[in-house]
Amino acid sequence: MTDTAPFDDLSTLLSAISGGDGGSITPPIVQSSLFAFDSFQDFADRMAGRSDTAIYTRVQNPTVAAFEQMMARAEGGEAAVGFASGMAAISSTLLAVLRPGDRVACVENVYPDAYRFMERMLRPFGITTTYHSVAAFEDDPDLLQGVTVAYLESPSSLMMQPMNLPKVAAHARRHGALSIIDNSWATPVHQRPLSLGVDIVIHSASKYISGHSDTVAGVVISSAAHIARLRDLTLPLLGGKLAPFEAWLLVRGLRTLPARMRQHQETADLFVSRLAQMPEVTRIHSPGANMVPGLTGRSGLLSVEFDESIDIPRLCDTVKLFHLGVSWGGFESLILPALVGLDQAGEHNPMRVFGVSPHLVRLSLGLESATDLWSDFHAAVMAAKS
Numbered sequence: 001m002t003d004t005a006p007f008d009d010l011s012t013l014l015s016a017i018s019g020g021d022g023g024s025i026t027p028p029i030v031q032s033s034l035f036a037f038d039s040f041q042d043f044a045d046r047m048a049g050r051s052d053t054a055i056y057t058r059v060q061n062p063t064v065a066a067f068e069q070m071m072a073r074a075e076g077g078e079a080a081v082g083f084a085s086g087m088a089a090i091s092s093t094l095l096a097v098l099r100p101g102d103r104v105a106c107v108e109n110v111y112p113d114a115y116r117f118m119e120r121m122l123r124p125f126g127i128t129t130t131y132h133s134v135a136a137f138e139d140d141p142d143l144l145q146g147v148t149v150a151y152l153e154s155p156s157s158l159m160m161q162p163m164n165l166p167k168v169a170a171h172a173r174r175h176g177a178l179s180i181i182d183n184s185w186a187t188p189v190h191q192r193p194l195s196l197g198v199d200i201v202i203h204s205a206s207k208y209i210s211g212h213s214d215t216v217a218g219v220v221i222s223s224a225a226h227i228a229r230l231r232d233l234t235l236p237l238l239g240g241k242l243a244p245f246e247a248w249l250l251v252r253g254l255r256t257l258p259a260r261m262r263q264h265q266e267t268a269d270l271f272v273s274r275l276a277q278m279p280e281v282t283r284i285h286s287p288g289a290n291m292v293p294g295l296t297g298r299s300g301l302l303s304v305e306f307d308e309s310i311d312i313p314r315l316c317d318t319v320k321l322f323h324l325g326v327s328w329g330g331f332e333s334l335i336l337p338a339l340v341g342l343d344q345a346g347e348h349n350p351m352r353v354f355g356v357s358p359h360l361v362r363l364s365l366g367l368e369s370a371t372d373l374w375s376d377f378h379a380a381v382m383a384a385k386s
């Protein structure tokens with residue numbers, strides 16, 4: 001942990017990354033599937049591992065490498081590897097480190113498709129997952145006994161429960177369990193899990209890293225050894241690679257990440273203070289700075305629970321500045337009612353399993369005027385009151 005203001009710290013870091021040739025201040029988009037060699041000897045040297053230039057874009061690409069380098073530096077890791085989506089990053093990481101018979105201990109209210117991956121993909125391969133509360137992870141020192149992977153989110157999805165990461169990472173280390181965290185909510189602006197003792201950090205870069213709701217991508221940051229394993233095994237063999245153009249969009253997004261996160265926080269602070277004064281609001285799920293060790297700020301993704309006087313469908317149909325939809329982290333503000341998730345088709349519904357309230361709505365507060373957003377939301381709540 002550093003004493004530097006997190007926003008400025010990260011801005012300096014990201015601005016230090018250079019662009020392309022001829023004074024270009026952004027990296028070129030290298031839209032090429034393969035990279036040709038000048039001679040037999042160059043080709044042979046590369047294949048034998050005596051050089052490390054790009055051969056084929058499924059495995060290595062200069063634009064993707066520029067993004068990976070920025071993410072490694074932002075999270076304070078030795079290396080990073082990009083993936084086609086957050087789910088490709090999650091599945092490729094877990095499949096690289098787990099074997100039949102292994103056990104995963106996962107935090108409750110984990111991202112729904114991560115939950116389905118554990119249940120629908122890992123379980124049939126003989127890898128079992130058990131789900132535990134934040135309190136159990138923190139306070140039961142023997143929870144991780146015999147566990148191969150502690151799969152964490154802090155804060156968790158939808159319920160935004162933050163976790164004492166230094167404590168949980170220390171438990172994992174003592175039991176020889178690998179700790180993996182999805183850091184999409186906090187971003188390296190607000191939390192750097194590697195510096196808190198966590199082994200592997202994963203992002204859905206589709207959210208704040210991209211910041212513009214125009215890309216689906218993922219990235220994993222860790223030690224050189226862990227990343228080398230992903231590069232050797234699941235990146236080439238499952239093939240969920242990040243595309244050069246998407247990587248370029250992410251490099252562009254990263255440059256404004258600290259500024260965007262500052263604005264998201266300002267708006268979220270306003271919402272939290274105003275929501276706390278509304279008698280119709282029963283719970284606010286929005287962790288902020290210092291609520292747990294190493295968390296330095298609040299993101300724009302928060303959840304609110306209302307009492308029974310608020311008609312949630314009417315609220316959703318009345319807001320004007322909030323779009324109804326999944327995902328989050330872009331310019332436009334979004335509203336997601338728990339009701340539609342609770343009614344989602346298909347087996348393994350984590351929202352029902354974890355008991356999410358039908359009176360909950362998740363808000364992704366975007367970059368529009370904070371006061372306009374609040375006026376719009378407040379008016380809609382009042383219009384939805386019976």
Ligand SMILES: *Cc1c(COP(=O)(O)O)cnc(C)c1O
Pocket residue numbers: 085086087088111153157182184185203204205206207216217218327
């Ligand atoms: C969206 C999301 C994911 C999945 O990422 P994709 O890029 O959509 O595959 C994983 N974790 C969290 C917390 C998310 O919000």
